């Protein structure tokens with residue numbers, strides 16, 4: 001049995017004040033071929049919310065909920081938290097873990113899917129952080145969990161609530177972050193998204209038409225990314241006479257900026273212009289079922305050895 005002596009919550013990170021917005025965006029896009037104009041417009045999204053991304057608060061809440069779940073089940077394991085792109089940075093957390101005598105940790109990442117952006121990039125950044133720390137603990141990423149019921153069921157619950165807010169006959173619109181077509185692992189990512197969309201639809205409303213669409217496209221316009229964009233899809237629904245859209249952000253674990261701006265502001269605005277009834281489902285966040293996942297994945301990892 002693998003003896004893990006800590007759980008490490010790994011997330012994306014986000015700014016917590018106006019002065020942090022640009023340095024954060026520069027961290028995220030270093031070496032990644034994102035046009036300056038895109039950065040400036042994304043900075044505006046953050047400034048609309050006072051320069052504060054909700055993601056760090058959501059991580060603090062998730063960490064507390066995971067700690068409560070572990071303690072409630074007699075699992076005595078410290079939980080640490082580190083981000084890829086903002087404080088608390090992974091390297092600082094890994095250093096603290098080493099100082100606390102941690103030898104081997106399991107990492108729970110706030111991204112449920114396979115593919116480069118969702119999985120491999122997190123592993124690379126964990127490894128980079130480890131290289132910065134002499135005597136760093138071993139850190140194993142827990143497996144991709146998008147198809148686990150603890151992830152799918154909270155989404156199905158919130159999809160039901162969203163459908164209840166739009167006229168009957170409305171379609172389900174599943175959204176995820178777009179990635180470049182050429183991104184490694186893109187096919188696995190898309191296959192998993194389709195499976196999760198179908199699983200949520202089957203649990204909620206088996207006869208409801210649905211589509212998988214994308215949001216938050218970045219990169220230069222010349223580079224092909226996954227399509228269609230959610231706003232174009234809303235337009236198609238409107239043209240086809242569909243009476244409403246229940247948008248379910250299956251690609252995300254919490255209601256962070258890509259949800260709060262790209263869906264609640266941008267996509268909602270497009271729907272309003274079209275006169276298309278629109279509701280957005282919540283992401284798993286700290287749903288009581290979702291917060292049991294780290295414990296269950298840990299147990300499965302330990303039993304597998």
Ligand SMILES: CC1=C(CCC(=O)O)c2cc3nc(cc4[nH]c(cc5[nH]c(cc1n2)c(C)c5CCC(=O)O)c(CCC(=O)O)c4C)C(CCC(=O)O)=C3C
Pocket residue numbers: 012013014015025028029032034038039042053054055110111117118177178179180216217218219251252253256257258
């Ligand atoms: C697949 C995917 C997820 C889901 C998986 C996961 O959750 O990890 C995700 C999540 C997130 N993306 C986030 C923020 C950003 N992503 C950017 C840029 C990019 N994302 C990409 C993909 C993804 N991103 C890609 C291929 C790029 C292009 C540059 C590159 O190849 O790296 C940029 C640069 C500006 C822009 O162009 O948008 C920002 C600011 C935040 C934090 C939100 C907050 O602050 O609340 C979160 C959770």
Ligand SMILES: [Fe+2]
Pocket residue numbers: 177
């Ligand atoms: Fe992103």
